[in-house]
Amino acid sequence: MKKNVKPWTAYFQPALVYILLILGVIIVVVPLMWAFAASFTPNHKVFEYAYPFSWRALFPVDFTMEAYDNLFERGFGRAVGNSFFLAIATVIIGGAANALAGFAFGRFEFRGKQFLFLTVIMLTFMVPVDLTAIPRYILVNNFGWINTWQGLLVPGLANSLVIFLFRQFFAEIPQELIDAARVDGASWLRVLVSIILPISKPVLVAAGLLMFISQWNSFFWPLLIAPRQEMRVVQVEISLAIGQYGTVWNELLAGSMIAAIVPILLVMPFQRYYVQAITGTGLE
Amino acid sequence: MRLNRQLIPYLFLAPALLLLIVFNLVPTIATLVESTFILSLRSGERVFAGFANYNRIFNDPVFWKSLQVTIVFSLLVNPIQIFLALCLSILINQNLPGIGVFRSIYLLPIAVSLNVTAIVWGLMLDQNSGMINGILTQWGIARQPFLHSVDQALWSIIVIASWIGVPLWSLFILAGLQNIPPPVLEAAKIDGANAWQSFTKITLPLLRRVLAFVLVADTVANFLMFAPILLLTNGGPQLSTNLIMYETYRRGFLYGDLGASSAMLSVMLVIVFIIIGVELYVLRGQD
Known part of the structure; x- marks a missing residue:
């Protein structure tokens, strides 16, 4: 008892x-x-x-609604559009490039695999991008890409963390699944598109969220590369607002809330995937 | 045809690897090269200068002050964040009703950018009418200057950084906690270990890898702390929050002195490589 x-x-x-x-x-x-x-x-x-x-x-x-009305009257909608465009373009173009690289690392044996993974993937993963922003700026300046979409978009497309996520996922797919399609004479690209992608929803959601949110929240690079008003993204716009309209607090906060609500609404329904995406490398 | 087959993985790798090499790997090396040149953004001239940039920054009290502030900041913010993250991860690892709701709420700061955090907390910590002072005065405590005080500004930055940092790093530790097989902890309980003993003797040793990773990743992330400084203090008052990343930006982009800026970034790069080297050394030799 x-x-x-x-x-x-x-x-x-x-x-x-x-x-x-x-x-x-x-x-x-x-x-x-x-x-x-x-x-x-x-x-x-x-x-x-x-x-x-x-x-x-x-x-x-x-x-x-005064703050939001004023904010959009001053052209904040443009910054929101820019951020959305950049984030979506990064997910689509960067996602394709990173998935292909992850597929190669996860499913193929080839000369230089270990070397390429250690030097390119691990090194670029460990060195924070902001630390190398100035030579990247000089490089992109030589391309004539200051205040252009290419300048904003292209340097952030490849992401070693995302390649890493794809590699882990693809490596665990059963070989029989791929062999069956290969015997039927399907090309590798076809195997990837019609066999692998349909069963890869978890990694696609995780990688997509990671790329979208890191592009949406990125600040240092857009601040350097695209200061012109028509090119500004949300994060840059609110950071400049603090100087220009430093005492119009409700507009500053309205801009901040728009910047905050987009990633929050994306993360909440897919929490599990997002957590896996960001903690994926820490446990290796 | 056979040659073609061997080329396939390289074709798949090419787009992402080329981008990483051009935009990440080359700039890493170029940081070191660039630090030996003097380049003016305004005139566009680029002249080899040997160690002149290093000479300039090493003889510059502002650089040393900024390095000192960064070291003090690191020694404070990293232990605080990791300790609180460990506590938080233990709390959200409890198997209690409604714990999922708490986990969701603690994800909010992680989704929000550091800029937004800095703006909101900057206003919360406003010296005249911020909410924190509003709460303090209700408790009978005098208003504090926070970001406007030499003594409190760096602590305010620590609070702002930790609002994101603590929940973020707790996720990694939580994942580590959930990797511990329950039978291991049950066995300890049967052997008569109390909660504290099983935590220090079993949980902590099993978390070593995760904690080592978090320590390095957190240290590197805080080493590059930038947005709150740009938005809230501009390094002040009296350089008390002039963290090194902000100093490189100020030199390079506000004063157009990319040579000095690159030299500082090279010093930072070396420090980051040392931190990572220590990590790889610590993590090696244990499975």
Whole structure:
């Protein structure tokens, strides 16, 4: 009978876990809720409930679309369009290039495989792109690509982390599946498109999310390469707004919320894939 | 036909590898080469200068100050983030009702860019009417200057970086925790180990690889911290947040001195290679 009675500490521990988790949630959610609410607030009232603090700061109690209206009137829609275009182009073109490379590394034996993987993939994975931005800038400048779509897009297409993800996934596909198609005389490209791709949804979603979000959130490179107004992406536009319209807080926050909501809406339905994508290399 | 077959993997590799070589590998080497040239963005002239750029930065107190700030920042932010990430990963690894909701919420900062985080937290930490000061005054604590104070600005950057960093790195540690087979922990329990003992004697040693990876990746990421500095402090007040990545940007793109900038980046590249070398050394020899 005594076995059925839990000691009081058994209740204490989950309670403590919940308290700590909720504390963390407050730290995560409160800034986002305030920023979201403030973006729907007239500018002169942005800080009204933040200082001194009241719970009303977290909800748009003086609701207005003024900030969003003004923002788009000033051409913010262009930046949003630019970011979407770049992110989608990166997913499609970069995705194809990275998948092909991952396929070669995952399914073929060829001379120089180990060497190429260690030098090109591992080295480019370990050296952060921002660290080499200046010579890349000089290079792209020599191509005449400053303030062009090529300059924004092409250097970020190949992604060693994404190649890595594809390699891992393709390496685990059963050989019989491929052999059957090869016996039927299908070309490798055909095997890839009609056999491999249909069963590769997890890695396609993971890689697609990773490429889309890292392009959408990228900042340093677009800041250097495409400062001209028509070429600006969302991240650059909001960073410049802080200097130009530093006191129009509700517009600054409205731009930030648009920049934030797109990756959030993409990540939430596909959490498992996204987590696998970003933690994929850490456990190798 | 046979030759053709052997060429296939190379054809598949070609597009991505060429792009990586041209835009990533070549610039890595070029950073080192470029640091021996003096180039002006304005005039476009490029002159070989030997070690002149290095001489200039090594004799420049602003560079040393910025390196010092970066080292202090690294020594603070990395242990803080990894400790909190470890705690968070243990919390979200608990098998409790509703834990999935918590995991989802902790993904939010990871999806948001560092720029957005910096903008929102910059306003939250506003010295006059930010929410944090709003909460402090309600608790009877005086308003704090945060980003405008030599003593608090770097700590404010640490808070901003950690808002993303802690949940991000906790995902890696969580994945490591979930790789530990439950029977191992049950066996320890049967042998009479308490929670603390099984954590320090079993969980932590099994997490060594993951923690080593997180330590290196986090150190490298924070070493390149840039956006919050550009958006919020411009390195100030009194250079107290002038992290090295911002200093290279300031030199290269605001002052047009790409030579000095490349020399600094080369120094950073060497430091990053040392960090990675240590990682590879530590991770080698254990399975």
